[in-house]
Amino acid sequence: MRRIIHATLIAAFLGSAALPAAAGPFAPVVYVNNSAVTQYELDQRVRFMQVLRAPEQGRETALKALVEDRLKLEAARQIGIAVSDQGLEEGLAEFAGRANMDVMQFTEALARDGVERQAYRDFVKAGVAWREVVRQRIVPTVKVSDREVEQAMKRDIETPITTAVLLSELVMPAPPGQEQAVLARGRQLAETVTSEAAFAAAARRYSAVPTAGRGGRLEWVEMANLAPGLRDIVTQMRPGTISQPLTVPGAVVLFFLRDTRGKLRAGATDQTVEYVELALPSAAEGAGILSRADSCDQVYVEANRFAGDPIRRETLPLSSVPLDVAQRIASLDANEGTVIDYGAGARLIMLCRRAPALIGDAVGVSTSLPGLPQPMRAPEPGRSAAGRPGAAGAAAAAGTPEAAANAEEASTPAAAEAPNAANAASDAAAAAGIALPDEPLLRTRDEVRAEIFNRKINAAADAYLAELRADAVIRKP
Template sequence: MRQFFLSVALAAVISAPVAAPGLAQDFSPVVYVNNAVVTEYEIQQRMRFMQVLNAPEQGRDAAEKALIEDRLRNEAARQIGVEVSDVGLEQGLSEFAGRAGLSTGEFIQVLERSGVERQAYRDFVKAGVAWREVVRQRIAPSVAVSDAELDQALKRIVETPLVTQVLISELIIPAPPGQEQAVMAQAEALTQSVRSEAAFADAARRLSATPSAARGGRLEWMAVDNMPPSLRPIILGLQPGQMTPPLSVSGAVVLFFLRDTRGELRPGAREQQLDYLQVTYASTAEAQGVAAQARSCEELYVFANGLPDQQVQRVTGGQGSIPSGIAVRLASLDENEATVIDRGGAADLVMLCDRTPVLLAGLDSGPVATATTTDGETVAAADSNALPERESVREQIFNRKITQAADAYLAELRADAVIRRN
């Protein structure tokens, strides 16, 4: 999503006229962060930089907050001996510019057209590179992803319907040449004040320059596949009742409000593979006594120790392959929960060990669909219903936990810092 914001914003900047020379530079300190300072000039530069990026949060307060956090990041790096080399900085500059499909030089030219000096860009990237190394050294070693976390995440993915249709409202505000910043500020104000569909509809009636304005910006159900590819991740990243940040397009600023979604489960998502333990005892009373004590399949194995092999069976199979009498009982059990089936003279203790969507059972071992290109090259074929690989999901969880830990550490640094304003 961030890459989409960057691409859209840069497209607008590249096609815009060259900005007029800025006002006199003001290097007076505005904020003191421990032993560092943030100047008025830096705040103005960061505000322009955030506008070019079409950042979700913009304005003076957001720029000041970002610069304060950069000072804290740099200080944390110095405290553990992290120094950003020239090579490391150049790699960081190139990596960030590459998100918009530009070289470092091309990206700097775009920034300069909007009045952002290259030093502001270098300072921004340098703080990010330094912080990444702080996170790598200080936080990453303590973060791990267990197999249980991974399995749970994969189950949630299988059980979550794929969104196939969306119900959105639009608000498109014209931005004539020279009025782009004022219109963007107006749109940003809406993102702060609009908290409901009714409020969005009222704003659309007043401000939107499209035929849908009379309907409060409301559009009919729209297939996700029919949406512009660059817009899909923006809309799919919302929950019903949320709106996008302002999106800059040629001659306008656009806002979308997600009212509802429709979806469907992946093919086969309802099919389950069951793993259960069946132990046959001489009487119902004996089976019930063991069921009351065993808390897991592993414990049940201990209780069954010494019984003949034919009386202890571990079974794994699809729902359709399990005897109906047992399948009905398993349907109401949670993992490591047991039930007793009276066989008239004997009794079966049945405990559910695991319940896994069939889609996950062969996730890492199934065949990969392929396609042949026009030049004869064989490549993996795209499948919108395909599940992500386990290691890909593990990496996502790891990155999320790293981000949460890093944010918590930064908040701790800010709470401990001496911050005062001129």
């Protein structure tokens, strides 16, 4: 009941349309347990979020963040965490570094925009304290199993690689002084548009580019031709969804993804299977073992009843499995078995594991291939007749995968490429199952494990913060 009351109080307060006028800049606007949030802090946080161009802004969002900062600092105090001066300075430097500034430069830039140094320090201090709370309380409880890693890798492998997209665009002019209003309209559209028809209607109404008359509809565009920033955004979208508003000089832009074209990763349909094969005197023996054994390890236990070494365990590409065995395991799930009986003895076959071959190929393989350049082709041809690097050679020298791909397209030598170190690296990467030259790299097990680990930590931290919020006494003055 106490949690319900507290949750209701904060929801009612944070959901109010406006805050009551305060007696002065340092008058409290809300109490979080025994700590007050002042009008001055609220005004500063609102301005700070505007300067940072935070995705969500406004007084309600700022107040919610300040309430959570109080809860984070209190949780830290309760378990004996105190942010040292050195820890705070490191946190300030880390945050300023994201803007390619040092602390002094960042503080001065904020001051020019009306944000005091203390507001910046308070924001970072709460983040540093909460990071340590999470490290001590949550990180030790989070585990990632090998099965979770393999399932995630399997999804990566089986997800088609998008090669082209069908987009609609909506470009709204944002003249000086109207940027925030136009951005707010963009956010509202991103929240309410749920169909292509709704996006097309909005494009006809608000868009200022020639595609407005046809509802913003664009033709098929190759992913390789998209700007890297837009490519990253589109990659995260699903067909039938709208992007968050993007701010560009003088405009706010939204995209709607209508459809995609793609291809499977090379080797995505290849499988590696692990199975046990137990030689038996009769099919009846096999049927009896299958009634008792529910795993490959249990089949090994059963094999101890027979003389000699009648059991073997194989891990093979499916294409290398004997045809009669491959035919039987095609319909089996993990830890299911069958008996092959040809009249002169029998064989029990149990499938232990089935996985895309690329999962096995990626184990222990470094995507940087130590001792060789990055797996990216850089053909020797591509110089102009005068001996200077032509457009293709210059692009390859830029050192980016996009530049190298464009360079390879632009320079098509009549003769086959001569072997070189860069080509050897690319060929080795392809042979290892990491990627072909025109495919994105397959994430390693360590990368996948880290991504799952971080996702679990973030979810657990959010749940813990929600619990702190529900248990807190949050009230107006």
